Structure formats: structure tokens, C-alpha cells
Amino acid sequence: MSDRRVFRWATTSTRLLAGTAVSAVAVVAVVTAVSVPWPTLTREPLSVSAVPAPSASVASCDGGLLSVGRDLAAVDSISLAESQLLTSGASEGAEPPEEQILEVTGLPDGEGPTVFTSPPEGRERVDVAAAGSATASDDDLAGYAASACRPPLLESWLVGGSGETGAADLVLLANPGVVPATVQLTVFGAEGPTTPPGGTDLVVPAGEQRVVPLAGLVIGEASPVVRVSAAGAAVHASLQASITRTLTPGGVEQVGAVAEPQAEQTITGIAVTRNPGAEGASDAATVLRLLSPSADATARIAVTATGRDAPSLEPEDVSLAAGEPVEVDLGGLARGTYTVQVTADAPLVAAVWQTTGFGEGDDFAWYTPSPLVGVPSLFAVPTGPPPALTLVNPGEEPAEVSVSSADGSYRLDLSVPANGSMTARLSTRTVYVLDPGTSEIRAGLSLTGNGALAGIPVWPADAASPEIVVYP
Numbered sequence: 286m287s288d289r290r291v292f293r294w295a296t297t298s299t300r301l302l303a304g305t306a307v308s309a310v311a312v313v314a315v316v317t318a319v320s321v322p323w324p325t326l327t328r329e330p331l332s333v334s335a336v337p338a339p340s341a342s343v344a345s346c347d348g349g350l351l352s353v354g355r356d357l358a359a360v361d362s363i364s365l366a367e368s369q370l371l372t373s374g375a376s377e378g379a380e381p382p383e384e385q386i387l388e389v390t391g392l393p394d395g396e397g398p399t400v401f402t403s404p405p406e407g408r409e410r411v412d413v414a415a416a417g418s419a420t421a422s423d424d425d426l427a428g429y430a431a432s433a434c435r436p437p438l439l440e441s442w443l444v445g446g447s448g449e450t451g452a453a454d455l456v457l458l459a460n461p462g463v464v465p466a467t468v469q470l471t472v473f474g475a476e477g478p479t480t481p482p483g484g485t486d487l488v489v490p491a492g493e494q495r496v497v498p499l500a501g502l503v504i505g506e507a508s509p510v511v512r513v514s515a516a517g518a519a520v521h522a523s524l525q526a527s528i529t530r531t532l533t534p535g536g537v538e539q540v541g542a543v544a545e546p547q548a549e550q551t552i553t554g555i556a557v558t559r560n561p562g563a564e565g566a567s568d569a570a571t572v573l574r575l576l577s578p579s580a581d582a583t584a585r586i587a588v589t590a591t592g593r594d595a596p597s598l599e600p601e602d603v604s605l606a607a608g609e610p611v612e613v614d615l616g617g618l619a620r621g622t623y624t625v626q627v628t629a630d631a632p633l634v635a636a637v638w639q640t641t642g643f644g645e646g647d648d649f650a651w652y653t654p655s656p657l658v659g660v661p662s663l664f665a666v667p668t669g670p671p672p673a674l675t676l677v678n679p680g681e682e683p684a685e686v687s688v689s690s691a692d693g694s695y696r697l698d699l700s701v702p703a704n705g706s707m708t709a710r711l712s713t714r715t716v717y718v719l720d721p722g723t724s725e726i727r728a729g730l731s732l733t734g735n736g737a738l739a740g741i742p743v744w745p746a747d748a749a750s751p752e753i754v755v756y757p
Contacts, residue, residue: 339410341402342747344382344434345461345521346371347539348389348398350419352426353453353498363391363455363496366426370668373415373434374691374716375403382413387459388493398494400461401434412746414663414691414716418732418739426453426527427534428648429737431667432541436747437461437519440512441542444574444636445651446499446526448506454499455525456511460489462518469514470497473576474506477608484511489520499524508610510576510634513542526651536640536648538739543653546578546632550654553624553706554675554729554740558641560620571615572638573625577605582631588615591622591675591706605633622731624677624706639738646736655727655742661720662746663691668713670734674743677706677727684724691716701726719743 352366375382382401389397403411415434421427437460446454460466470484481502489495503509513522524540543550557571575584582605588598597618605611615625615637627635640649655677666672678684678701688709689696695715701707701724711717711730719728728743 339405339408341404342411342413343436343461344401344413344415345437345459346398346400346415346417346434347432347457347523347525348494349396350421350426350430350537351455351496351525352423353455355425365392365396366423367419367421368396369398369417369419371399371415371417372665372667372714372716373401373413374663374665376412376663377691377693379403379406379411385461385492387461389496398459410747412663414665416665416667416741418667418669420737421537423534425529425534426537428527428537429669429734429739430537430539431669431732431739431741432523432539433665433741433744435521435541435744437521438542438544439515439519441522441544442546442634443511443513443522443524443540444543444576444634444653445540445638446509446524447528448500448503448509451529452500453527453529456497456499456502457494457523457525458487458489458497458513459494459521460491460518461521463491464518465490466515466518466520468520470502471512471514472503472506473510473512473578473608473610474503474508475609478578491518508574508612510574510610512578530643533645535643538649538651540636540651541653541742543634543636544656546634548629548632550627550633550635551624551677551679551727552635552637552652552729553655553677553727554673554731555623555625555637555639555652556731556733556738556740557618557620557623557639558733558738561617570640571618573613573615573627573635574610574638575603575605575613575627575633575635576610577607577629577631577633580607580631581605582629582633584627584629584633586613587626588618589624589626589706591624591708594705597623605629622673622675622708624675641736641738648736648738650738650740652729652740653742655729656744657725657727658719658721658743658745659725660746661718662743663716663718664743665716666711666713666730669732669739670737672711672713672730672732674709674711675706675729675731676701676709678703678724679727680704680724682724684726685722686724686726687720687722689718689720691718
């Protein structure tokens with residue numbers, strides 16, 4: 286090998302070694318750069334937290350008892366059979382709520398339902414509560430009816446009433462807002478959900494109440510449920526139910542709306558006024574109506590007397606077909622006050638029908654579910670027979686609850702046992718504050734007297750607007 290070739294081989298090897306070394310150093314540098322954290326600059330985005338100004342509290346009432354067809358020259362006309370006596374109040378220290386009378390086509394001015402409004406004071410919400418009652422004793426309408434005034438809703442469910450012969454039920458749609466509302470009524474019956482022509486695109490002008498006969502929607506339907514869907518403005522929906530048996534009026538009731546389907550519905554304060562086997566008790570006197578609107582479901586029904594742990598009836602499982610109401614006879618209950626709890630594997634709505642009897646001078650009531658109350662909440666007790674407040678504690682710990690008059694002149698402290706219930710006597714024509722303390726409670730009013738029966742669930746106060754965060 287010549288010196289020249291040796292030199293060329295040596296220089297070439299040197300270049301290869303140098304290139305390999307440089308490549309190795311580059312790989313090490315890259316790996317090190319990836320594995321070793323580099324200095325970073327972080328900056329939190331600017332944000333501003335604010336609580337929206339509270340809105341006014343609105344409580345819309347059902348109005349007085351209405352009668353249809355008293356004018357033989359206009360059988361479809363409505364008239365006021367009995368005015369509603371109202372009890373109202375606002376948060377302690379606040380000004381009395383403002384009052385507005387809604388217009389009703391066919392009724393003279395001033396005979397429509399009342400709306401109570403309490404504007405906020407500063408940036409603090411003012412709660413308002415109201416309830417009304419009326420007693421009719423006419424040849425075509427008789428009985429006692431009581432109901433709470435509620436905020437309007439975009440969707441609500443009316444569980445009660447009938448389209449059969451003898452019933453003269455009315456769907457009441459009130460718009461306390463400032464713009465018109467367009468309402469769709471979907472009726473659930475034996476054939477499933479339908480949208481009848483009389484319930485399509487109903488316009489309820491601002492400041493008015495519209496009256497729709499239930500028989501015009503579901504004639505002949507024994508167990509209807511009506512979904513009320515509003516657009517443009519929220520509406521207060523309710524149902525006036527009445528019945529006549531062989532020319533004898535058998536009672537009247539104003540049925541409040543159920544806010545939404547839920548997998549658990551608890552109906553409390555159901556007053557049974559007649560023992561089994563008494564005259565007239567051979568017919569079903571306690572009936573539970575159920576509807577699973579969107580899915581087949583199995584519902585479990587438990588009936589418990591107030592203050593008792595053991596069920597009053599053997600728990601029962603009922604199969605529900607989607608969109609088809611079902612009625613369950615809960616007869617055989619002794620005189621007393623009861624809670625009906627329904628749990629299902631799909632959302633449902635429910636209500637209990639109870640009657641004092643089936644003869645002249647008897648009355649009936651529809652009891653709707655009581656939502657959970659977790660904040661101090663106002664409720665009003667209307668004029669009528671002696672009221673009783675039933676409290677149900679679904680928690681695993683005793684609930685320390687107080688019931689006090691809104692003016693602070695009366696206070697009652699109660700300890701409701703875990704998974705238990707109890708009853709407290711209250712006064713009529715009074716606004717109360719229900720404070721559940723650190724617990725959540727369900728509560729329902731029952732008003733019972735001679736030929737008078739009514740039930741009103743206690744709803745929680747509207748929650749304050751949550752804090753919002755704005756990123757400029």
C-alpha cells in the first residue's frame with residue numbers, strides 16, 4: 286500500500302468518526318431538550334365575575350271558579366260562578382306585592398285571575414307567595430277549591446280531570462308577561478300522545494287568560510294528561526276539574542301543574558276522610574294516575590301513613606307503556622293522612638285523586654307531587670277549613686325544620702325523623718316561611734272539612750341567579 290493511499294484512508298476514517306460524533310452529540314442534545322423542561326411564560330386570562338341583577342318574582346293565580354253554558358243563548362260562554370279569595374305576602378321587610386288583574390274573554394273587567402309581582406329591592410330578590418280558594422254551592426257546580434299562585438313556565442304538565450260524560454273540566458292558560466305566548470297542548474290518553482286541532486298554536490295575549498274546555502280536546506278520555514308547551518312567553522297553566530253525577534254536582538278542584546317528569550315523584554298530605562266500608566266507599570276513593578311520557582317503564586308504588594314507618598299497602602309494581610296514562614286503585618286506606626311515593630326507571634308524572642264520598646255535598650281533590658325544598662321558602666295558606674302541613678324527610682339524618690309566619694309573630698320548630706314524616710297544624714289566611722335548615726324536605730298542605738277537600742304542594746323559592754364569569 287502506498288503512502289498516498291494510507292493517508293487517504295486515514296483522512297476518510299477521521300471524517301467518518303467526526304461525523305458520527307457530531308450526530309451523537311445532536312441526538313443527545315435533542316433528547317435533553319425534550320426531557321428537560323424549558324422556561325415558560327404563563328398568563329392567566331383576564332376575567333370579571335358578576336352576579337346578574339335579580340328579576341321580579343311573579344305569582345300567577347288560577348282565578349275564580351268558572352261555569353260553562355249557563356247562558357242558554359250561548360252554550361259555549363263562560364261565567365264566573367264564585368270569586369277567588371286570596372292570601373298573599375312577600376319577604377319580611379319588603380313592600381306588599383303589586384297586583385294585576387288579567388283579562389278573560391267573556392268575563393267582565395275585573396273578574397279575571399290576579400297576578401302578584403314583587404320587584405327586587407336593590408340587588409336582592411324579593412320572594413312572593415299567594416294562594417286562593419273558592420266555595421261554590423250551585424246546581425251545576427258545588428265544592429271547595431284551593432290552589433297556590435305559581436310562576437309561569439315554558440313547559441308544564443296537567444295530571445287530572447276527565448273527558449267523560451259528567452265532567453266539565455277547563456284548561457286555564459294565563460300569560461302574565463308583556464308579549465304574546467303561543468301554546469301547544471299535547472294530550473296523552475289511551476291511544477298515546479295526540480295534538481288535537483283545538484290545542485294547536487293557541488295564542489295567549491299578554492295580560493290575558495285563555496280558557497279551553499278539556500272535552501274539546503279529549504272527549505270521552507277517562508284519564509288524560511296534558512302537556513303545555515309555550516313559546517314567546519311563559520304561561521301559568523292549571524286545570525279546573527268538576528263533575529256532575531245524575532244532575533248532582535260532585536265536587537270541584539283547581540289542579541296545579543307538575544313542573545317536569547322525574548324518576549321519583551312524592552305526593553304528600555293526601556287526606557282520607559272516610560274509613561273503608563263506609564257508605565259510598567265501595568267505589569275507588571283513592572286513585573293514582575301515572576304517565577311515563579317517553580319510554581316504557583316499571584313504577585314502584587309505596588303508600589305510607591304520616592308518622593308511620595311501615596307501608597299502609599303492600600308496595601306494588603306497575604308497568605307503564607310510553608305515552609299511555611295508567612290509573613291504580615289505592616282503595617282500602619283507613620282515615621288519615623298519607624304519602625304516596627312513586628319511583629321508576631324512567632321520568633314520569635303523577636297525581637292522586639281523593640274524594641270525601643260520592644253523594645250530594647261531597648267533594649274531591651287532586652294532589653300533585655311536592656318538590657324538594659332546600660332553601661327558606663314562602664308559602665300561603667288560603668281561606669278554608671283547618672289546614673295541616675305534612676313534612677316528609679327523605680334524608681338519612683333527622684331534619685331540623687322551622688315554620689314561621691312571614692311577619693315573625695309565630696314560629697314552630699320541628700324535628701322530622703330520617704326517612705319519616707310528621708304533620709303540623711297551621712292557620713288559614715296566613716303566609717309562612719318554611720326553613721329546612723341544612724336538609725331537604727318535602728311538604729304539602731291539606732285542607733279538609735265538611736264537604737270540602739283540597740291539597741296544595743309547597744314549592745321551593747326561586748333560586749338566585751348564579752355568578753357568571755366574563756372574559757373580555
